[in-house]
Amino acid sequence: MEKWVAEFFLRRQQNPRVYAPSLLSALKPVDSDDCVKFKITAVLRDISNSLNRGTVDEGMLDLLELLEKLLLQEHSVIMESLRSAYCWTAAECSLRFMWPMTASDGFFGDALERIWKKRIGMLKERESDLVSRELLKWESDLNKAFEEPEIYKKIRETNIRYNAISRLTQLLKEQWALLGCSSLESEARKRLLKCKDPPSASRQRGCYHFGRAGDTIDNTNEELETGREARNGSYRENANDVEEVGWVENPDRVDKVTDQEHEHEPSVSKGDVTVARELKDVLLEIQRLTDLSTMQEKEPGNAMDQSANVTPQHDGENRTEAEDSEGTSSSRRVRPHLPTPEPLNVSPLKKVRLERPRPRRLMKFWTPEEVEALREGVKEYGKSWKDIKNSNPVVLADRTEVDLKDKWRNLFGRQ
DNA sequence: ATAGGGCTACAG
């Protein structure tokens, strides 16, 4: 149970203060297969924390490698997003040591040795899936940079950090989505579904992906209330959906569920209803407490109300609806009331027109090397200019994606 | 993100 609660917290986006490694070691004795998903959750939370702090360092590489191992234990495929994130994180870690103008100062050489020779060398040894073509390309580019000041300078000016961060963000998004909702939530849902046949619309809402625990709890709540005037039917089908989504830990409970399924009997046991209700209450309590604590952390007063009260000078007719809706549905979920935007007295279109156009970039003719890189890129990726640039960011450092497109057009006519 | 029209600096 404590693991469930821990997992529930780890998946909440609003609770970034958890330190996953210590949590993992505290729960070490429990080391069944079920534990893998929990560990993945913890690692994802750590990656997320690190990203929130803006740190993309070698610790991040450790986490990504750990994530790969866990995914392998779980027999999942290693997705492109993980490889790409690893690759750009490794590049960013090397870039951190390129702050001197030249490669000669030792930091960069050390970084190459530590990250690419040792760390990635070990990945190669165990034939890890993290070793991608993209990664090998970076390895050769960085090694070249160590020898040639020109390439060093170009890489130094590339915005690798942005790429790394966006890839890590994408990775997190995918992985959270894969995990689905937490055990606590799916267990609660399963029990509720056993009580009632939910309205058909709930099929789409069967699984709530990453994070928004608030919504999940609210909806769980609604189903308890609305589903009370019962309806019989395809409960089995829905129960199966949930089975796939959640990961189940307690063997006793699993048995109970499957037993009942075999009986094809949507009967409601009284015990289950009370357990479901208790579970709901506990979830709501946790929700309330965490919301309170996060609110207090942010601002002592209620920021929403204040901003709603600050009305623009030319007030006049509008804005009575805010109070109306407040009065009629006091029992519903409280939503923030944002003030209606103040009309601009200057059209934004005009403003753009008046702004000084930024100066044209200096014209620079394409070098044969760049053209060759473009040709290779098109051969490999087709007309995905973005991928082409990413595949050879060093040679194509001075060219935007649009430039690539334009050059290709110049090479083969405008049609 | 990409395609396509249009502009501008430059070579001849």
Added chain:
DNA sequence: CTGTAGCCCTAT
């Protein structure tokens, strides 16, 4: 002057 490579803007 004209043609074109490179660059910019905007619609999709």
